[in-house]
């Protein structure tokens with residue numbers, strides 16, 4: 101009945117120290133993208149005026165997709181109200197510039213706070229919803245927000261015709277013209293993507309990811325699942341609002357139609373195309389979008405079709421996204437990489 | 444504020460269309476455990492095809508049949524090329540939702556590419572109108588109500604009594620149980636998906652002469668159909684019918700009271716209310732919660 | 734021995750089905766209690782109730798004579814940790830990362846802690862990875878860079894045990910931790926449990942392998958028909974005819 105069990109290692113201290121911890125894999129991509137951004141800015145964006153506009157489109161889509169990255173791709177929360185968060189940033193700029201005496205730079209935190217608050221309220225109301233039902237409610241919320249800015253709230257938002265005449269941001273004696281704004285935008289994208297790639301591997305990031313796999317497991321691990329869900333929603337919304345801030349400052353006007361729910365669908369595909377195993381995938385996706393935008397007449401041409409079709413094919417065939425493919429070709433033997441790349 | 448009875452006829456017609464979309468959702472949800480967000484896309488594609496064909500001189504009846512057929516084909520293709528391959532890779536609801544969303548996007552862009560990006564209106568199936576209690580009512584309106592209603596009832600009967608309908612209920616979302624019972628699960632699913640697509644196509648073809656449809660009507664059709672399903676629930680095959688008509692009358696009521704721009708707010712409020720107060724739907728729907 | 738964990742008069746009905754009738758159970762300071770019972774006896778249900786994953790129909794759970802209530806995360810922070818009979822692990826995280834999640838119970842105690850971790854996360858890596866690695870090695874879990882979706886069932890179980898232990902709990906409950914685990918892992922887990930015992934912590938160990946349970950437990954508790962059928966020192970229990978009838982006879 102009894103077995104003799106010899107305590108192999110009673111004392112944890114007896115274990116010989118080995119190489120501890122994990123390698124930091126976040127630095128290499130960050131350096132790569134830093135170099136790429138610098139080259140892009142000085143070698144390409146400054147060359148022609150309309151390159152600056154493309155670079156700004158890239159910035160906006162990058163920030164939008166990076167905003168969606170944490171709640172969606174790490175947390176599995178399908179929040180589709182991102183057009184509203186983007187609008188929060190843009191309208192914060194326009195309204196503060198044209199209707200108040202508040203320094204324009206404060207539009208950045210105010211827009212972020214408004215977006216985060218919206219996401220928090222929406223997150224609280226939808227706390228028991230997942231999957232399709234969450235997608236439906238957030239899509240409707242985004243639609244309602246669009247309705248509000250384009251008609252009901254016209255007194256404040258200027259309705260469909262939007263708000264024009266936004267002055268240039270003047271900060272510490274530097275006037276942020278188009279060149280400076282694009283530079284600031286690229287820096288913001290780089291910082292956010294880098295921070296997220298570190299967040300993803302930190303304890304809060306792991307908490308979000310474990311909660312996606314199993315809420316009971318997250319709860320018994322002591323993870324405050326409700327707060328962590330709300331925090332990730334608010335964080336994503338705030339990042340998304342930043343995209344709106346930059347676009348409004350760049351164009352010096354805003355139109356309600358730029359904030360229709362349709363934009364969310366495109367942004368949703370960016371990390372898929374770029375690869376979801378790292379936030380840099382969202383940046384790559386945004387780059388591809390802008391490239392396609394250039395390569396074909398985007399609005400009328402087959403651009404979005406190619407884009408959506410590619411996303412669909414990736415979802416069906418290889419849920420790891422493009423980075424997944426590269427990783428596979430790079431080291432096919434390491435099958436675990438594929439696992440890591442899975443959603 | 445008095446509700447003119449003609450408004451009620453319009454609301455009934457709109458509600459029947461919602462009901463067809465909800466029923467399409469119902470068929471997909473019951474057999475493939477997927478809220479097929481693309482059904483609005485099928486309806487839009489069918490409407491665009493119908494409008495394009497009748498605009499080019501094809502007889503409305505032929506155009507109607509072809510458009511409805513397009514819906515059925517799209518439904519079947521969705522099951523074969525999207526839902527089944529993803530399910531076979533180990534089903535992750537998150538991937539399914541993204542894929543279905545992408546599919547809707549693709550259908551819309553494809554429609555914009557093929558049929559053009561402007562809104563188009565189709566010829567009515569039958570011209571002419573009758574005078575009823577002081578109002579002119581077009582035949583098309585009455586036909587929409589009649590055809591939609593009959594289709595909903597026939598599908599309801601099929602699910603309740605028909606052979607493959609019964610098998611469909613037996614499978615539910617449990618493929619293994621179905622296989623053990625010797626049911627050809629794949630075939631039943633394909634049939635259900637095609638019928639779902641057909642119903643969505645019907646909804647589209649019936650609305651094509653009423654209102655302008657453009658390539659991005661798909662999302663809003665998807666949304667109202669889903670809401671009708673949420674309100675009605677999935678308790679029985681007739682729940683989507685009730686949900687669709689109810690939603691339409693509620694819409695009519697709010698637009699009379701608050702004006703037509705209130706629609707988006709109303710839809711959001713209605714869905715939140717149902718989810719909070721009665722998550723299983725008014726007629727018992729299983730809402731997926733954590 | 735004073736009681737660390739006490740279950741008082743716990744009952745649980747699922748609709749008409751009675752899973753637990755009336756359970757009184759204590760785990761003392763520095764005590765390892767083996768909880769045994771036939772399939773469906775309600776062992777997992779009891780653990781679920783203690784950890785807060787299931788609401789009891791009646792009764793209370795006390796930790797150091799104070800009632801514990803609320804969500805599982807709260808109880809985890811209060812010092813109760815557990816594993817699941819069916820491992821609940823993120824397949825996309827590495828083993829190391831899965832285990833590290835247990836650190837949340839000490840490092841994410843309040844919203845303020847969460848925000849601090851969040852703010853720090855972008856700048857420096859504050860997670861004590863070396864501690865995680867040491868713990869894993871002590872229970873025989875190695876090669877921690879493996880993604881959990883690719884490892885054996887036994888290693889998944891060990892990762893769950895690691896996640897429960899890294900919380901530095903006052904009471905740890907292991908729900909069938911041994912199936913699929915190789916000898917080295919079993920030894921490692923048992924050694925870790927002994928260490929806990931030495932530190933005055935409590936352990937509630939559930940497993941169908943009575944030999945292993947008996948080799949380490951200070952006391953056995955057998956539940957049958959929703960009640961404690963017999964409890965007492967290991968040798969007495971094993972020798973008793975009640976034990977054989979109600980457990981081995983049934984199983």
Ligand SMILES: Nc1ncnc2c1ncn2[C@@H]1O[C@H](COP(=O)(O)OP(=O)(O)OP(=O)(O)O)[C@@H](O)[C@H]1O
Nearest residue numbers: 747750752770771772773774775776777778779818
């Ligand atoms: N969610 C539930 N709904 C209904 N009955 C349940 C539920 N969970 C458990 N039960 C029932 O409660 C009883 C106790 O189950 P439990 O899983 O706690 O047993 P166990 O002792 O852990 O068994 P095993 O040794 O097989 O793990 C069983 O009869 C089971 O069928």
Ligand SMILES: [Mg+2]
Nearest residue numbers: 776777778818
């Ligand atoms: Mg059990």
